[in-house]
Amino acid sequence: MKSSVLFICLAALSLSACNQTKKENQQAVASDSSDHTTMTADTTHTSQNSLDWPGKYEATIPCADCEGIKTNITLKNDNTFSIVSEYINKNSKVEDSGKVMWHDNGSVVHLTGKETNMKLKVGENKLIGLDQDGKEIDGPSAHLYVYNKVEGEK
Missing domain, CATH: 1.20.5 (Single alpha-helices involved in coiled-coils or other helix-helix interfaces)
Known part of the structure; x- marks a missing residue:
């Protein structure tokens, strides 16, 4: 019991x-x-809708057989672009234009034209060159792939 x-x-x-x-x-x-x-991410504010991205950007990017390539990129409000690449001391210039496509929730632009196929991360008054995998270019020459916005240009 x-x-x-x-x-x-x-x-x-x-x-x-x-x-x-x-x-x-x-x-x-x-x-x-x-x-x-x-902890939900704020997806309403992106580079596309929060930054003053339209305008002219420039950089001199490295070149294997010249002193550099002076490049001017103009992004327009209608999601088109124009690009002028001038090979320094080569008397060679390439001009192109095309469409701007936005990727990665509005933080990356993909420029596609007849001669152009490049992705750039959009920052405050700058565009940052991305490699083939869509990652920022790193290493000692990474700063050469940053296109700075030209003041007073739209």
């Missing part, structure tokens, strides 16, 4: 312990969900 009373008490104790753990888990899950709500 004592053993059956002891068994019933132990069973009741274990069931109440399980119920307590379930309540604690529910409270933990509820507080975790509220944390996720507050």
Whole structure:
């Protein structure tokens, strides 16, 4: 008889312990969900809709067989662009124009024309050259692939 009373008490104790753990888990899950709500990224502000991106940008990018390529890129409000690339000391100039496509939630422009196929990250008054994989160019010459906005140009 004592053993059956002891068994019933132990069973009741274990069931109440399980119920307590379930309540604690529910409270933990509820507080975790509220944390996720507050950590939602702000996707309404992008380079495309928050920055003054239309305008003229310039840089002199490296060249294997010349002193550099002076490049001017003009981005227009109608999502078109024009580009002029002049090979320094080579008397060679390439001009092109085409469409601007926006990628990565409005932070990257993809310029496509007859001669042009390039992606650039849009920053405050600058465009940053991206490699074939869409990553920022790094290394000692990375700063040469930053196109700065020309003051007073649109």
